[in-house]
Amino acid sequence: AQSVAQPEDQVNVAEGNPLTVKCTYSVSGNPYLFWYVQYPNRGLQFLLKYITGDNLVKGSYGFEAEFNKSQTSFHLKKPSALVSDSALYFCAVRGNSGTYKYIFGTGTRLKVLA
Amino acid sequence: DTAVSQTPKYLVTQMGNDKSIKCEQNLGHDTMYWYKQDSKKFLKIMFSYNNKELIINETVPNRFSPKSPDKAHLNLHINSLELGDSAVYFCASSQDVGGYTFGSGTRLTVV
Numbered sequence: 001a002q003s004v005a006q007p008e009d010q011v012n013v014a015e016g017n018p019l020t021v022k023c024t025y026s027v028s029g030n031p032y033l034f035w036y037v038q039y040p041n042r043g044l045q046f047l048l049k050y051i052t053g054d055n056l057v058k059g060s061y062g063f064e065a066e067f068n069k070s071q072t073s074f075h076l077k078k079p080s081a082l083v084s085d086s087a088l089y090f091c092a093v094r095g096n097s098g099t100y101k102y103i104f105g106t107g108t109r110l111k112v113l114a
Numbered sequence: 115d116t117a118v119s120q121t122p123k124y125l126v127t128q129m130g131n132d133k134s135i136k137c138e139q140n141l142g143h144d145t146m147y148w149y150k151q152d153s154k155k156f157l158k159i160m161f162s163y164n165n166k167e168l169i170i171n172e173t174v175p176n177r178f179s180p181k182s183p184d185k186a187h188l189n190l191h192i193n194s195l196e197l198g199d200s201a202v203y204f205c206a207s208s209q210d211v212g213g214y215t216f217g218s219g220t221r222l223t224v225v
Contacts, residue, residue, distance in 0.1 A: 032211050036213075036216075038155075041219075042219075043217055043218045043219050044204070044206075046213035046214065046215065049211075049212075088155060092214075094211070101159060101170050102159070102214065103159075104157040107155050107156070107157075
């Protein structure tokens, strides 16, 4: 069975500092991995995805994520956090076995302090 | 143009009523989904349709019934609403291994 874990409920970081939001996964076969962001009272917005190829994936708003197969991780990173990055971040995984089902993590609330 | 649109945005109704939420996407995607987000922000898949065919049907009470008249539309009908059905319901669509495009959500409050 596939699963995804976001071990931190909340991450606090000072504006201008680098940020990392953690995600680990379990899936049979090669994973398809995604990050989404949810602002208050809004739907989720797609940030980036890893399907195949380069382990470092760049996405929207200056975010990037690194796929690490040996550690089964897909951590979200940004070199310099902005107060406007404060939101709820979800990691999602899908196996490549043909099912269309994406499993979402429990979400990590990012708070960037001015 | 809104890519995935849901109506209504807010729905307040009494226990026992029947209600529907509509979703339409103009992206040409083949697959559509319904997700439920509870008060703790957990996202749980409910249903998925691929080209009008039901492909995912999670453990959801049979009071919930999806309907997809064509691949651009996926509606959710809920019978005999209960207090525990209060949540935000998100529609989404995707194509192949692309990411989801989500609607803005329908906040359902059962009183």
